[in-house]
Structure formats: structure tokens, C-alpha cells
Amino acid sequence: MITSLAYLGIRSPKVDEWPDLVTKVWGAQLAEPGPDGAVRVKFDDALWRLQIHPGEKDETAYIGWSVDREEDLQAVLKTLADLGVTGEVGSAELAAERAVNRIVVFTDPWGFRHEVTWGQSSVPCSFRPSRPLSGFVTGPQGLGHVLLLLPDIEQGHEFFSRLGFRLSDKIIIPGRLNARFYHCNARHHTLALGQCEPGVAGLNHLMIQVGSIDDVGLAYELAEEHGVPITLTLGRHTNDRQFSFYHSTPSSFHVEYGYGGLEVDEETWVPRVYDRTQIWGHRPHPSGKGRPFGIMHPVP
Ligand SMILES: [Fe+2]
Structure with missing residues (x-):
């Protein structure tokens, strides 16, 4: 089952204000922006773990979780079915956008979109903090x-x-x-x-x-x-x-x-x-x- 928070996605009209917060205060690293102009934030060797997409208003776009093994996604789908919630296997395009290998998507009873993933992409030794920093605990x-x-x-x-x-x-x-x-x-x-x-x-x-x-x-x-x-x-x-x-x-x-x-x-x-x-x-x-x-x- 779910074993960690993999990433978070937000939509916001204030994308432009994010890079200063990320680099000047947090000490995190800006990754290459997303194709829609999203600000992507790196906290470790994962390609990114926070994505702020341009949007009309502030919205929680998605909450990304990890499972340890690929087959655990089947167990997630079964549990969702037992809970009466529709879980769907996401497309290869979506998985690529989120920099994961496999992805299951569902909306919970309160309207949050969750993405349960396996195989988050990372590049060893690639994290470079934007200011002197011990690093993030991930x-x-x-x-x-x-x-x-x-x-x-x-x-x-x-x-x-x-x-x-x-x-x-x-x-x-x-x-x-x-x-x-x-x-x-x-x-x-x-x-x-x-x-x-x-x-x-x-x-x-x-x-x-x-x-x-x-x-x-x-x-x-x-x-x-x-x-x-x-x-x-x-x-x-x-x-x-x-x-x-x-x-x-x-x-x-x-x-x-x-x-x-x-x-x-x-x-x-x-x-x-x-x-x-x-x-x-x-x-x-x-x-x-x-x-x-x-x-x-x-x-x-
Ligand atoms: Fe807290």
C-alpha cells in the first residue's frame, strides 16, 4: 500500500511568484519548467516533487503517493473498488508527465485528486541546493x-x-x-x-x-x-x-x-x-x- 508522499501539484495564477520563495528562502532547486510553464521544484534527486501549474485560481491539482512495488498498485485498485471509489490506471503520457513509471488515479469522496505511483524517476547526485543547505529529509x-x-x-x-x-x-x-x-x-x-x-x-x-x-x-x-x-x-x-x-x-x-x-x-x-x-x-x-x-x- 501507500508508503510515502511522492509529489504535490497545485494550480495557481501566481506561478511567477514561486521561484523566489523556492530559491531564496527554502534553498530548494528549480528544475526545468513543465511544458505548460509549471514551476517544478526539486528537493532531492527526484526530477521534481512539487509542481505549480498556471491556473485561473488556486487549486489543489493532485496529491502524488508512492508504493514500493509495482504490483502494490493492483492492491490499491482493489481497495478503491472495495471502498466504492473508481480508480483508473493512468496513461503512459500522464506517467511521463509526472516522471513515474506507473500511475493510478482516483478522486476521493472530498474531491481531492490522488495519484498513486510506482517508479519515480531520479538522477543520482543531481540535487543542487540554491543556497548553502544541509539538504531535505526525503x-x-x-x-x-x-x-x-x-x-x-x-x-x-x-x-x-x-x-x-x-x-x-x-x-x-x-x-x-x-x-x-x-x-x-x-x-x-x-x-x-x-x-x-x-x-x-x-x-x-x-x-x-x-x-x-x-x-x-x-x-x-x-x-x-x-x-x-x-x-x-x-x-x-x-x-x-x-x-x-x-x-x-x-x-x-x-x-x-x-x-x-x-x-x-x-x-x-x-x-x-x-x-x-x-x-x-x-x-x-x-x-x-x-x-x-x-x-x-x-x-x-
Ligand atoms: Fe505540519
Whole structure:
């Protein structure tokens, strides 16, 4: 079943604003643009892991996942059929566009398009950070994690558990937050689900993790310097102990830029419940005031 987040695709009218964020703040690398003019971002030796396509409005275009073995895609198709969701084998053209060997596509009950892939293309020793950087934590842990907002996370739990996501823990703050965190590899969570109001769903943030605490401090300074709206200051999470800050992107969703997230040992891990998100920090920053909460869309 699913073993990592392979890539993320966004559509946005503000494609032109992305290269500065990627190179001047994150330290990631710009790959060759896509045929439609998409900004493609490299975090490691994979050809790209984030793609921002030109579009009329901000949209979560697709969430790309990986399976370890080609035959696991059959199991994904069978599980989707059991769940009453139509999964389709994507064309060779689509697989080539996404730089993978095989691809299965489906839309979940909340309107997110998912692409489950095998054989992501990479070129060894090809990653060149755009500024001095220890590098991004990827490999078997994938690109990072995404937080999806769903109007019914109980139903979300049933759905995503069947696709290989195992509960790491919950954070419940009565009247304020109801969130669940799921792992599918050693990363504490690759998928998080947060309860939102009925009728809508959305992408709140993507987390990318670097290999050094100083990379986070430097990114924070650079974000301030380049006028990137910081939504939450530096802080450390209770559950995955990630040391991070959050900033808004040109395309309505947020990026959590972090270091030191916990790794899960499947044999000994016991899920817990927390009643706060941070041990310290993660306070609202004036520059992030009024930024959208995420890319929201109506549930079909
Ligand atoms: Fe996060």
C-alpha cells in the first residue's frame, strides 16, 4: 500500500511568484519548467516533487503517493473498488508527465485528486541546493507531509486507513481543533486530517523537513528579509516534536519548514492524544495576518 508522499501539484495564477520563495528562502532547486510553464521544484534527486501549474485560481491539482512495488498498485485498485471509489490506471503520457513509471488515479469522496505511483524517476547526485543547505529529509520518508481539512475526519479515518495510513496520534482541543496524524513510513506523519466546516475540504499545508536546525533558523530570517508572510513563528510541536515555522505561499496554502521530526518505530509505537499543538512557540506573526487558511474547495 501507500508508503510515502511522492509529489504535490497545485494550480495557481501566481506561478511567477514561486521561484523566489523556492530559491531564496527554502534553498530548494528549480528544475526545468513543465511544458505548460509549471514551476517544478526539486528537493532531492527526484526530477521534481512539487509542481505549480498556471491556473485561473488556486487549486489543489493532485496529491502524488508512492508504493514500493509495482504490483502494490493492483492492491490499491482493489481497495478503491472495495471502498466504492473508481480508480483508473493512468496513461503512459500522464506517467511521463509526472516522471513515474506507473500511475493510478482516483478522486476521493472530498474531491481531492490522488495519484498513486510506482517508479519515480531520479538522477543520482543531481540535487543542487540554491543556497548553502544541509539538504531535505526525503528518501523513504518521501517529500514530507500534507494536512488536509475534511468536514468529517471519522469518515476520512476509515478511508485513508484502508490505503495504508496508520494512526500516530490525535490532537484535540475542544471547540478549536480536531486533528489526526498518520504514518506510512518512519516519518511521524505523512498525512494529517483536520476537521473543518461542512461542505468544504482543503489543503492547509505541506511540510518540508531539512537536516539541520540552522537551516530552519536561516530560512526564517530569509523569509522575513524577503517579505514572505510568516503565519506561525518558530516553535516545537507536541506530537512529532518538529521544530518549525509556517509561512503562507503565493497560492493560499502554507508551508511548514521544519527540522527534527520524530520517527516512528512501528513495533513499539503507541498512539497518544494531545491537548495542544505546540510545546512552545508557533505564535501568530503579524506578517501572516489575514492570509487564507488553505486552498479550500466545495465537497462534490
Ligand atoms: Fe505540519
